[in-house]
Amino acid sequence: MLKTYAVIGDPIDHSLSPTIHNAAYRELEMECTYIAYRVIQGDLATGIESLKKIKISGFNVTIPHKIEMMRYLDDVDENCKKIGAVNTVLNDDGILRGFNTDMDGFLEPIKRKEIKIKNSKILLLGAGGAARAIVTGFQKEGVNEIIIANRTKENGDKLTEFSKKIGLDARSVYLEEMDVLDKKFDFIVNASSLGLNGEKNIIPEKFFTEETTVYDIVYKPVKTDLINKAKEKNCKIIFGYEMLLGQAIRSFEIWLDKKAPYEIMKRSILGGF
Numbered sequence: 001m002l003k004t005y006a007v008i009g010d011p012i013d014h015s016l017s018p019t020i021h022n023a024a025y026r027e028l029e030m031e032c033t034y035i036a037y038r039v040i041q042g043d044l045a046t047g048i049e050s051l052k053k054i055k056i057s058g059f060n061v062t063i064p065h066k067i068e069m070m071r072y073l074d075d076v077d078e079n080c081k082k083i084g085a086v087n088t089v090l091n092d093d094g095i096l097r098g099f100n101t102d103m104d105g106f107l108e109p110i111k112r113k114e115i116k117i118k119n120s121k122i123l124l125l126g127a128g129g130a131a132r133a134i135v136t137g138f139q140k141e142g143v144n145e146i147i148i149a150n151r152t153k154e155n156g157d158k159l160t161e162f163s164k165k166i167g168l169d170a171r172s173v174y175l176e177e178m179d180v181l182d183k184k185f186d187f188i189v190n191a192s193s194l195g196l197n198g199e200k201n202i203i204p205e206k207f208f209t210e211e212t213t214v215y216d217i218v219y220k221p222v223k224t225d226l227i228n229k230a231k232e233k234n235c236k237i238i239f240g241y242e243m244l245l246g247q248a249i250r251s252f253e254i255w256l257d258k259k260a261p262y263e264i265m266k267r268s269i270l271g272g273f
Contacts, residue, residue: 004054005034005255008047009062012038014196014220016241016272017060020248023268027261032057039065048072051091058090058255060247063193066102066129073098082166083136085129088251099254102133105247106217107141109238115213116186118142123185123207125149125175126192127159130217134191135163135170147181148172150192179204188230190216195224208233219244219269241269 007017013036021034039047041064051059061069066085070076073086079100080086086098110117120143124131127150135146146168150156156172163170173181185207194202195218203226208214214230219240223231230237245266252260 001031003030003032003057005032005058005060006037006051006056007034007060007062008037008039008051009065010038010040012036012062015062016220016244016269017248019272020245020265020268021252024252024261024265027264028258030256032256041065044068045072048096052094056091058088058251060251061087061089063128070098072096079103079133079136083129083132084162085132087129087133087247088254090254099251100133101247101250101254102130102243103137103140104250105243105245106130106134107137108246108249109242110213110215113236113238115236119144120186121183122146123149123178123181123183123188123203125188125190125194125203127152127155127172128191131159131191132162134189134217135159135168136166138187139163139166139168144169146170147183147185149175149178151175175202178202178207181207184209185212188212188214188235190218190224190226193218195226196220199225201225201229203229205229205233208235210234212236213238215243216240217243245269 007015015036018034018036025032044065066087069086074095076098080098083100086100088099088101090097148156148159160170160172213236215238216224216226217240218224249260
C-alpha cells in the first residue's frame with residue numbers, strides 16, 4: 001500500500017524536501033511518495049484535517065507553523081518539549097506524534113567537519129522556531145554566550161528569555177544595531193529568512209575572520225550574499241543544504257524505521273539546485 005508523506009508551510013514551492021525523500025524511496029524501491037502542501041498562516045487546523053483525511057503517514061512542518069503545530073499533537077519527543085517547536089510528525093494510526101529534528105540536523109554538519117563548539121561565542125540572526133532549536137543545540141554542546149539579532153525586538157527578547165532559561169548568557173539586539181557589537185564571534189548563524197529572496201548581507205564586515213564559522217540555514221539559493229561574503233573573508237562555511245540533509249535523514253528514519261541512503265539524498269539535493 002502506497003504511503004504518502006508531505007511538507008507543510010508557506011511559502012512551500014521552494015522546498016527541496018520532495019526531491020530528497022522521493023529520491024530515497026526510489027533508491028530503496030519503497031512504495032512511498034512525498035508531496036509539498038501549502039498551508040497558509042491561520043489555516044493550520046484545516047490543513048491538518050485534510051492530511052488526516054488522506055491518511056498521511058507523516059509530514060514535515062516548516063515556516064510559519066513550527067510553534068503553532070505543537071497545539072495539535074497527541075504526543076511529543078523531548079526535543080519538542082525543550083524547544084517548544086516541531087518539524088516532523090508521525091501519524092501513528094490517527095495519533096499524531098511530534099519530533100524536532102532541527103537541532104540534530106543543525107549540529108550534524110558542524111560535528112562532521114569536526115568544528116569545535118564548546119565555549120564558542122555565537123551571533124545568531126533570527127528568532128523563530130529554527131532559532132530555538134539552534135540555541136538548544138548550542139547549549140547542549142557547551143556554549144554559554146549568545147547574541148540574538150532580530151528584526152523585531154519582541155521576538156528577540158522572547159528567544160533571549162528562552163536561552164537564559166536553559167542556561168545560556170544571552171542578549172538581543174535589533175538587526176540594525178549589530179554594528180555596536182565589538183566582540184569576535186566563533187559562529188555567525190543566519191536562522192532568519194534574510195537571503196531567501198536575494199537580500200544583501202547586512203552583517204558588519206568586522207565580524208568575518210578566518211577563525212569564524214559562517215552557517216547560513218537558507219538553502220536556496222545555495223550561495224547567498226552572506227555565504228559569498230564569508231568566502232571572500234576565508235571563513236569556514238556551512239551551507240543551508242547541509243542542515244536540510246541532516247533533518248531529512250532523521251525524518252526518514254523516524255517515519256520508516258530504517259537507515260536513510262545518505263549519499264543518494266545528498267546528490268538529490270545538489271541536483272535539485
